[in-house]
Structure formats: C-alpha cells, structure tokens
Amino acid sequence: xxxxxxxxxxxxxxxxxxxxxxxxxxxxxxxxxxxxxxxxxxxxxxxxxxxxxxxxxxxxxxxxxxxxxxxxxxxxxxxxxxxxxxxxxxxxxxxxxxxxxxxxxxxxxxxxxxxxxxxxxxxxxxxxxxxxxxxxxxxxxxxxxxxxxxxxxxxxxxxxxxxxxxxxxxxxxxxxxxxxxxxxxxxxxxxxxxxxxxxxxxxxxxxxxxxxxxxxxxxxxxxxxxxxxxxxxxxxxxxxxxxxxxxxxxxxxxxxxxxxxxxxxxxxxxxxxxxxxxxxxxxxxxxxxxxxxxxxxxxxxxxxxxxxxxxxxxxxxxxxxxxxxxxxxxxxxxxxxxxxxxxxxxxxxxxxxxxxxxxxxxxxxxxxxxxxxxxxxxxxxxxxxxxxxxxxxxxxxxxxxxxxxxxxxxxxxx
Numbered sequence: 001x002x003x004x005x006x007x008x009x010x011x012x013x014x015x016x017x018x019x020x021x022x023x024x025x026x027x028x029x030x031x032x033x034x035x036x037x038x039x040x041x042x043x044x045x046x047x048x049x050x051x052x053x054x055x056x057x058x059x060x061x062x063x064x065x066x067x068x069x070x071x072x073x074x075x076x077x078x079x080x081x082x083x084x085x086x087x088x089x090x091x092x093x094x095x096x097x098x099x100x101x102x103x104x105x106x107x108x109x110x111x112x113x114x115x116x117x118x119x120x121x122x123x124x125x126x127x128x129x130x131x132x133x134x135x136x137x138x139x140x141x142x143x144x145x146x147x148x149x150x151x152x153x154x155x156x157x158x159x160x161x162x163x164x165x166x167x168x169x170x171x172x173x174x175x176x177x178x179x180x181x182x183x184x185x186x187x188x189x190x191x192x193x194x195x196x197x198x199x200x201x202x203x204x205x206x207x208x209x210x211x212x213x214x215x216x217x218x219x220x221x222x223x224x225x226x227x228x229x230x231x232x233x234x235x236x237x238x239x240x241x242x243x244x245x246x247x248x249x250x251x252x253x254x255x256x257x258x259x260x261x262x263x264x265x266x267x268x269x270x271x272x273x274x275x276x277x278x279x280x281x282x283x284x285x286x287x288x289x290x291x292x293x294x295x296x297x298x299x300x301x302x303x304x305x306x307x308x309x310x311x312x313x314x315x316x317x318x319x320x321x322x323x324x325x326x327x328x329x330x331x332x333x334x335x336x337x338x339x340x341x342x343x344x345x346x347x348x349x350x351x352x353x354x355x356x357x358x359x360x361x362x363x364x365x366x367x368x369x370x371x372x373x374x375x376x377x378x379x380x381x382x383x384x385x386x387x388x389x390x391x392x393x394x395x396x397x398x399x400x401x402x403x404x405x406x407x408x409x410x411x412x413x414x
Contacts, residue, residue: 002030004179005095007069007085007165009037011047011200012228013057016101016184018221019197021062023181024099031343033065033095034058035085036334037074038385039392042081044305046242046395048204050402052410053227055334059412060223064340065347068332070381071388072315072323075306077136078157080324082164083171088328090174093350094343098169099179102162104153107180113144113153114166133298158183207231207241242395244305245286250394251312255281258311265316268307273299277308313387322377329378332356332385335410354378359386359404 004024010017024030036058038051047054055066068074073084089095102110116122122143129139137160145151153159166178184197198219206216213232217225231240255263255278263274276294284290291308295301309315330353336344347355356362363382372380386404393400 002028003094003096004030004032005085005089005092005098005176006032006034006063007036007082007089007098007100008034009041009047009074009200010034010054010058011037011041012049012054012203013061013221013224014200014203015197015219015221016199017058018061019184020099020101020181024179025062027179031065031094031340032063033067033089033092033340034063035067035069035088037081038068038071038332039388040071040075040309042075042078043302044075044307044309046244046392048207048241049227050392050400051334051389052402052407056410056412057221057223057227059335059337059340059410060414061221063335064337065333065343066335068334068385070323070328070330070332071384072320072381073328075309075388077303078160079136079164079167082161083168084328086165086168086172086176088331088353090172090176091328091351091353092331092347093352094346095176097177097179098165099181100158100162100165101181101183102159103156103183104159105180105182106153107178109150109153110159110162110180111166111178113150114163114170116144117163117167118171135298135300135303137300138297240396240398242392243397244395245288246395246397247308247312247391248284248287248290251287251290251308252281254312263311265318266307267310267315267317267320268303269311273307277311309391312391313384315384319372319380323381326377326381328353329381330354330356330362332359332382333409335412337412337414341411356382357409365405 006020008017021032024032036051036054037047039047041047051068058066067088069085069088073080076084086098089098104110125143126139129142130136134142141151141154145154162180169176169178196218203216203219206213207228210232216228220228260274263269280293281290284293287308291301291304294304331347331351333355344355359382363379363386367379368383368386375383389404
C-alpha cells in the first residue's frame, strides 16, 4: 500500500483540497497523512479555525492521519515551511510519495528549477540580489526566470512551494517520490467564489464579512460547511473568529519594555528593522496597520507579520538556527480516521521521532515555565506550539475552549 504525505494549512479545508485527496485515491489504495500548520499560518496570521477543528474536517473529508507542523516551521518562509514538512514526513519512515498542487503540470521543469536552487552560482546571485534590496521571492524570480514562461510560473505561490518541496526531497535524498496534482479552479489569492472551487482567501473573506454565506455550500466539503454553519449561526460571528488586532496592545507593551539589544536578537530583525517597528508602532492604529506601515519592497507584509509574532514570543536567531539544524523533533497527532488509527503503530515502529498523542507526557505546564536552557530541544519546540495555541485564543473575543494540555486527538469513525 502507498503512503501519501501532504503538507498544507487547510485554512479552511475546501473543495480544492478534496479534489487533491480524490486524485490520490484514484491511483489506488493509499494511506494519506497530512501535516498541517497549527495555530498560525505561514503568512503570520491566526488560523481561522483551531487546529483540531481543521484536522477533524480533513479526516472527515478523506485524510487518514493529520499531524501538526511545529510552529517554528509553520510560521516561516516558503522554503522553511516546505523543508520542515518534508523532514517531518520523511522521519515517519513509512511515507512513499509526497502529493502537492501547482498551477503547472510540468513536473520536469519544476524539478530542474529546484535543482538549481542550491548550486553555488545560484546562491551567489541570490544573495547579491537580496543585498541589493530585493525580497527572497523577487531575488529568486530574477535569477531563475530566464524566459517569460518561467517568469509566469514563479509568480504563482503554489509553484514556489512545489519547487521548495522538490528541493527538500532532493537535499534529503529520501525514497519519497513527488506526485504533482495540478490545481483546479480559483487561484491562490482569488477573492471571488466561483463554480465549485474557491480559494481559502475568498472563503475567509466571506466568513469575516458574513456576506454571501449561502454560496459557501458549493465550495466546501460537508464537514467544513457544517463547521462554518455552526459559526455562522452564532449571534456574533466576529467574536468567534480570530482578529490579529487583538494582539496589538500586547505587542506595544512588549516593545515598550524591551531593550534594543534584545530586539536585535529576534529572528527576522536586521538592518535596523527594530527601529522602524518601534517608531511606527507608536502611531499605528492596530496590528494590521502596523504591518502595512512597516512593509517595504524588501520586507513584504508576510515577513513583517511573522516577525511581529517572533517579537511577541521572544524567538531569537539562535533558537531558530538550532531548530533548523535539528528539524522537527516529534510528530504531534491532531486527528485520525479509523483506518489511520490502525496504522499509528506502523509510525511508532518506523519513525525516528516520537509520535505525541498526549502533550503532558513530553511537556507539562510547570515545565513550560522553566528557564529555556533547562529545556531539551524537543521541549523548547513543543513549548512554542503550546504557547502559539493560547496566543491564537487571545485573538478571539470569546476564547477558544481547547489547549494542548487538555485536548486529545480527534478520532473519527469514518
């Protein structure tokens, strides 16, 4: 039997994700293991539903096992997000293929582009372009886009992720083959609902504006629609959904009480960015306004959003370097189908990292508050996951009832 890995956010799980799973199943019997971001996404935003709700939707829509990608890889750039996900799947010891979407069906082209990323010549040109003031994505495009077709491909976020997945597979040299499934329907940033497919961006926009909610039934699988319907029937929907502006006051307090030297140690802070954040935080109206004000051509909004979270959480450059060196140190189970539950023993038998089903067996609330130097690398990584869960809860006016020390994995009967 094949074992297919997927790396995703499912923010939320929609028909495009369902299409991918159905395509995998068309190829024959396969155990499907999804690794998803937890409380915060790659773009530095709170996930619209908590990780257990999103994992439950995925399992009820066809996934067999859903694991959490640790925060230190989930809330990162495309290359770190992809590398963290691929490393986690490879360490399970049973994954045979990695399925991913892209706006192009040309796997050989994507593979060739991925192979170029780590060549000395490419790295030299990339760093020169970044030093000149370009963002990573802009620098990447400038070096790789030798013709119009390639330039167009590199302007699609899912193509960039696909290239990074392939790059990680090549670097790890693991027996996991790529399975490219061309995306269907709406584009990554398309804000319109159309036909049976819609981007996660468009779906979130509908939820936040409570506009055209009836149209969601056509673009969401039953499990996700049932979840969104529950939220939509609440008297005050906005109290149920995360609002990043809720974190602005805590951020201002953090900046007010921090030393410049400490701010300069934070991951993502360089070239005086701390001064720009400090100055603009005094006049910005809220979290989103601060991101817009700090954003420049070199520092895109997604990077600034992530950096503000690192500031709040006190994640410094040294810690990220250590996490990058170690890679994911555990597989945190969020949900499983009946079929998936039967195969958990296979993961435990072959995995080089522990499968965590109960957080307190690896980290307690008291241990979490001890000095960082007294914690093992695994405990430090898991500590940030648990704090991120509670930080996301602070973004909701009505706090989420679940936390990592009380919530068990969701086991579906499907």
